[in-house]
Amino acid sequence: MSHAAILALALLLDAVFGEPRWLWSRLPHPAVLMGRAVQWFDSKFNRGEARLLAGGLSVAVLLLASGIFGWVLTSLPLGWLIETLLVAFLIAQKSLVQHVRAVAADLRLSLGDARLAVAKIVGRDSRDLDGPGIARAAIESAAENLSDGVIAPVFWYLIGGLPGLLIYKMTNTADSMIGYRNARYEAFGKPAARLDDLLNWVPARLTAALIALARYRPGIARIIWRDAPLHRSPNAGWPEAAMAVSLDVALSGPRAYGGSMQTFPWVNGAGSHAAGAGDIDGAASILWRVWGMLLAIVLLIMVA
DSSP, rough: OOHHHHHHHHHHHHHHOOOOOOHTTTOOOOHHHHHHHHHHHHHSSSSSSSSHHHHHHHHHEEEEEEHHHHHHTTSSSTHHHHHHHHHHHHHOOOOOOOOHHHHHHTTTHHHHHHHHHHTTTOOOTTOOOOOOHHHHHHHHHHHHHHIIIHHHHHHHHHHHHHHHHHHHHHHHHHHHHOOOOOOTTTTTTTTHHHHHEEEEHHHHHHHHHHHHHHOOOOTHHHHHHHGGGSSSSSSTTTHHHHHHHHBBEEEEEEEEOOOOOOOOOOOTTBBSSSOOHHHHHHHHHHHHHHHHHHHHHHHHHHHH
């Protein structure tokens, strides 16, 4: 089977089944295994004076192992079936929508429930978030995770097959675990963080374009181009700006991390600052529209 055919089937499998609890309650998810590998290298080599070199070599070994493992799997009997299932497991469309919609549902019940729900998908302090703050956090998470949890895996699978997908997912996992600017990870995690920025550069901008097409508003391209660079991340600002304009809400802005309030500029600051559950539902709807366009593109590639 071609990569496009496998990918189309994987997209459909994920959309229907998502993350089956009965399976992952018995077996470790592939992303969990990647996390354990990163954690092992962190515990063994994140020490001493040459942490930058240690971090670079650790990432290199992890990515080489990921690529080889992907190549071996595709060489097995029924390799196409294994590949299809693994690709479906590593695309997070349905689970992303479920987590985002759960925040909207809980926000309609109580702030306490909504704070607990949004804390599962964002890294900022959620204890004191008000309703609009919770909604913004959920919408931002939807936009950013659409890019690195759906579009980027699809992009790198089409480029490099299963090895390419596994290399991307290992990089993204490493960045999420050690790519922090703090005393422990500033040096050791820098190679993973910079490589993750590089691998997400094109997918982030593709995601912005797809979001803009999913719910077009006049002038959306100009505002995305203007506001995306305001984001602290070189990539996350693009899908976030596109989602903000599509929903006509202001995103980013001040938020707290580790008990410390940080001031970030608003993205689409002219949009509504009173985002609510309905806007979260709107973001979830855009996620499915983008998924539909993505599937259509993959099918066109398959028959071309």
